[in-house]
Amino acid sequence: MNRFGEMHCSIAQAVGVVAEPWTPLILRDLFLGLRRFDQLSEDLGISRNLLTQRLDRLQAAGVVEKVAYQRRPVRYEYHLTEAGRDIVPALITLMAWGDRWSTPPGGPPALLIHSCGEQFTPTVTCPHCGGPAGADTITMVAGPGAAQGPGTMVLAKPGQ
Amino acid sequence: MNRFGEMHCSIAQAVGVVAEPWTPLILRDLFLGLRRFDQLSEDLGISRNLLTQRLDRLQAAGVVEKVAYQRRPVRYEYHLTEAGRDIVPALITLMAWGDRWSTPPGGPPALLIHSCGEQFTPTVTCPHCGGPAGADTITMVAGPGAAQGPGTMVLAKPGQ
DNA sequence: ATAGTCAGTTGATAAAGTGAACCCTTGATA
DNA sequence: TATCAAGGGTTCACTTTATCAACTGACTAT
Numbered sequence: 001m002n003r004f005g006e007m008h009c010s011i012a013q014a015v016g017v018v019a020e021p022w023t024p025l026i027l028r029d030l031f032l033g034l035r036r037f038d039q040l041s042e043d044l045g046i047s048r049n050l051l052t053q054r055l056d057r058l059q060a061a062g063v064v065e066k067v068a069y070q071r072r073p074v075r076y077e078y079h080l081t082e083a084g085r086d087i088v089p090a091l092i093t094l095m096a097w098g099d100r101w102s103t104p105p106g107g108p109p110a111l112l113i114h115s116c117g118e119q120f121t122p123t124v125t126c127p128h129c130g131g132p133a134g135a136d137t138i139t140m141v142a143g144p145g146a147a148q149g150p151g152t153m154v155l156a157k158p159g160q
Numbered sequence: 161m162n163r164f165g166e167m168h169c170s171i172a173q174a175v176g177v178v179a180e181p182w183t184p185l186i187l188r189d190l191f192l193g194l195r196r197f198d199q200l201s202e203d204l205g206i207s208r209n210l211l212t213q214r215l216d217r218l219q220a221a222g223v224v225e226k227v228a229y230q231r232r233p234v235r236y237e238y239h240l241t242e243a244g245r246d247i248v249p250a251l252i253t254l255m256a257w258g259d260r261w262s263t264p265p266g267g268p269p270a271l272l273i274h275s276c277g278e279q280f281t282p283t284v285t286c287p288h289c290g291g292p293a294g295a296d297t298i299t300m301v302a303g304p305g306a307a308q309g310p311g312t313m314v315l316a317k318p319g320q
Numbered sequence: 321a322t323a324g325t326c327a328g329t330t331g332a333t334a335a336a337g338t339g340a341a342c343c344c345t346t347g348a349t350a
Numbered sequence: 351t352a353t354c355a356a357g358g359g360t361t362c363a364c365t366t367t368a369t370c371a372a373c374t375g376a377c378t379a380t
Contacts, residue, residue, distance in 0.1 A: 004185075005262075007185075008264065008269045009185070009188070009258075009269055009270070010254075010255040010256075010257075010258030010259045010262075010264070010268060010269060010270065011184060011185065011188050011251055011254055011255045011258060012185060012258075013258035013262045013264070014254040014255065014257050014258035014262075015179075015184050015185065015254065017262070018254075018257075019175075019179045019181075019184060019254075020181075021179075021180075021181075021336090021337080022337095024171060024175045024179060025164075025167075025169070025171065025172060025175065025311055028169070028171050028311075029311070029313075029314065031295060031300075032300060032314040032315065033314055034313065034314060036357075036358085037357070037358050037359070038356085038357060038358070038359095039313065041358095042313070043310070043311060043312070043313035043314075044310060044311055045310045045311075046337095046338095047337070047338050047339060047340095048339090048358085048359070048360085049337085049338090049339095049359085049360070049361080050336085050337060050338080051359095052358085052359065052360080053336095062261070072345085072346065072347090073344085073345040073346045073347090073356095073357075073358090074345085074358095075356090075357060075358070076357090076358075080295070083261045085294065085295035085296070086257060086260065086261065086294070086295070087257055088294055088295040088298070089253055089257075089283075089284035089292075089293060089294050090250060090253040090254050090257055090284075091171055092284065092293065092298065093249055093250040093253050093284055094170075094171055094174040094175065094178075094179075094250050095170040095171045095174065096170075097170075097174050097178075097246060097247055097249075097250055098169075098170030098171060098172075098173035098174035099170045100243075100246065101222070101243045101246065102165075102170075102173045102174075102177070104168065104170070104173070104305045105305065106304055106305035106307075107303055107304035107305040108170060108303040108304065108305050109168045109169055109170060109302070109303050109305045109306045109307065109312070109315070110169070110170065110300050110301065110302060110303050110306065110315055111300070111301050111302075111303040112293070112298050112299070112300055112301075113298065113299045113300075113301060114286035114288065114289065114291065114293060114297060114298055115291070115296075115297040115298070116286060116288055116289035116291060118286065118288040118289070120286045120287055120288055120293070121287065122284050122285070122286070122293045123249075123284070123285055123286075123287045124249035124250075124252065124253055124282050124283070124284055124285075125282070125283055125284075125285050126274035126276060126278065126280045126282070126283075127280055127281065127283045128274065128276055128278040128280055129274065129276035129278070130290060131274065131275070131276060132249075133249060133252065133272070133274060133280070133282045134245065134246070134248055134249050135191060135240070135245035135246070135248040136245070136275075137274060137275040138248070138252065138272050138273065138274055138275070139272070139273045140191075140192060140270050140271070140272055140273075141270065141271050141272075141273060142269070142270060142271075143267055143268040143269050143270045143271040144266055144267030144268065145264045145265065145266035145267040145268050145269045146269045146270065147266075147269065150203070150204060150205045151185055151188075151189070151203060151204055151205075152203070152269070153189075153194065153199065153202065153203035154189065154192040154193055154194060154203075155192065155269070155270055181367090181368080196326080196327085197326070197327050197328070198325085198326060198327070198328095201327095206368095206369095207368065207369050207370065207371095208327085208328070208329085208370095209328085209329070209330080209368085209369085209370095210367085210368060210369080211328090212327085212328065212329080213367095232376080232377065232378095233325095233326080233327085233375080233376040233377045233378090234327095234376085235325095235326060235327070235377095236326095236327075236328095
């Protein structure tokens with residue numbers, strides 16, 4: 001766990017696990033179906049020792065699992081766990097932001113197809129009313145676990 | 161622009177801008193209403209030279225703008241631009257993930273209230289059918305701007 | 321005159337990341 | 351029996367980033 005993981009903030013928690021350099025791209029590749037160390041290494045161009053370290057940390061965080069796919073010699077591949085698959089909505093939301101604000105020449109490199117059959121841009125919504133949830137439609141308030149500490153100046157009440 | 165910004169992948173684009181260490185937390189604080197250099201520095205505990213550099217990069221990326229709020233002496237504060245406010249859905253999706261998978265003792269540090277009046281957990285959906293968009297309900301396919309290069313092994317067609 | 325505020329800059333030290341080469345187990349080939 | 355190749359790493363020298371503390375500069379308030 002790094003220093004972000006110690007902050008009393010769920011964004012910092014998430015960032016501490018999945019926003020280290022390269023990690024979001026490792027997760028994307030695992031989602032897209034790459035499984036093997038050498039595939040990830042080749043696709044991303046990340047140095048191999050760092051890939052080892054990242055996969056270890058993701059495994060420790062319960063986001064990725066290492067599975068032996070053969071014996072003699074033992075060889076492993078990496079899969080997303082449930083927690084890992086659950087990060088996909090955040091990844092595609094980031095992807096939509098990237099498409100919108102750094103328009104690549106020639107159009108978006110990738111598109112999303114929903115199980116309903118439509119190509120779509122993911123939208124973050126409130127499950128009660130179905131309306132969009134964005135900077136203009138939400139308010140963040142202190143929750144039951146609010147505490148003082150780094151990164152909590154706004155929400156934590158003094159003296160708590 | 162760092163090496164992620166050069167990849168032909170919208171996730172890498174977004175990561176290159178908003179997933180450098182500390183940056184998501186800077187954006188969160190700006191969304192929550194912190195504006196001034198010293199407030200950010202104190203709240204986060206980030207070193208001041210790195211905060212300077214991060215704000216410069218965010219400004220260059222068009223995510224943050226620097227506004228003089230007084231003359232004599234000139235003093236600046238930082239605001240989210242439209243692109244910056246548009247990253248909020250991704251931030252709260254990450255926050256929901258953090259709440260779900262690293263349950264903090266005492267409950268979540270922060271809660272979200274939607275403009276409809278309800279406290280909610282953000283959901284990523286397909287705008288056509290309204291259904292949830294997650295690892296099990298989406299497919300990623302090559303888009304018009306697909307190209308070969310680092311991080312594109314799965315989607316880009318060989319020979320393109 | 322002295323102290324304090326704000327928004328940084330400077331510089332020494334420590335931590336992370338890079339790139340290339342090497343290692344180990346094993347199956348296949350010469 | 352070499353020896354080659356595949357897969358999944360580890361080691362090491364080097365470069366880049368980050369941290370921490372102190373300092374600067376332009377002012378205002380006392």
